[in-house]
């Protein structure tokens with residue numbers, strides 16, 4: 001489903017690529033947890049999948065198409081197939097839960113309809129369905145600013161589901177949540193992943209969550225992949241390899 005060939009990202013003014021010649025393939029149904037120290041390149045990697053982050057060299061094909069070679073409009077449409085959630089939720093605090101979720105339909109609509117805030121009955125029905133899926137239906141009219149962190153992330157997940165994504169990208173989605181809420185959010189993500197048969201990528205700092213929920217773990221270090229395998233192969237030695245600092249190696 002995703003095929004990377006020597007994909008590289010080097011930010012201007014930096015000495016080393018943030019993502020360094022990665023050649024990996026990913027299939028529908030995989031729940032990929034990406035581990036690595038801060039600055040290892042996890043965020044940059046998942047942003048290359050929907051071309052939010054341009055490549056410096058190499059290629060990435062999603063279903064044999066290269067988003068990186070498309071026009072901005074084409075990229076916008078393709079991006080609508082990929083739901084994305086973030087550490088800080090990226091919601092509009094003063095709007096209601098339902099209004100926030102409806103903005104997930106924007107990628108598929110004409111910009112003028114977005115400006116006018118017009119939504120079809122089908123879009124509204126879908127928004128309600130996604131809220132049902134994340135358990136937030138009773139909160140649909142509540143302003144987002146009046147929700148807990150875990151609830152906010154569930155709004156963000158509902159909004160991503162509005163896109164009926166084939167690919168789900170989570171950029172440290174539980175980093176702001178307490179351990180028990182983080183576990184609940186992961187359970188929800190895994191359940192939705194299985195129901196919708198998506199390809200899911202989650203950047204996470206918690207190795208326990210990665211091992212519990214991931215079907216495949218990628219360990220990154222300084223732009224390279226130092227581990228790629230099933231959770232049961234993530235031994236203490238591999239853990240050391242991923243997290244050791246230069247001085248410790």
Ligand SMILES: Nc1ncnc2c1ncn2[C@@H]1O[C@H](COP(=O)(O)OP(=O)(O)OP(=O)(O)O)[C@@H](O)[C@H]1O
Nearest residue numbers: 011012014018036037038039040041042043044045
């Ligand atoms: N816009 C940018 N300009 C320059 N360098 C950048 C930029 N964004 C990221 N970097 C650098 O690229 C490297 C990888 O960053 P990235 O955010 O992908 O890492 P990460 O593993 O997601 O880290 P974290 O866990 O802290 O989010 C880091 O060295 C970072 O400083």
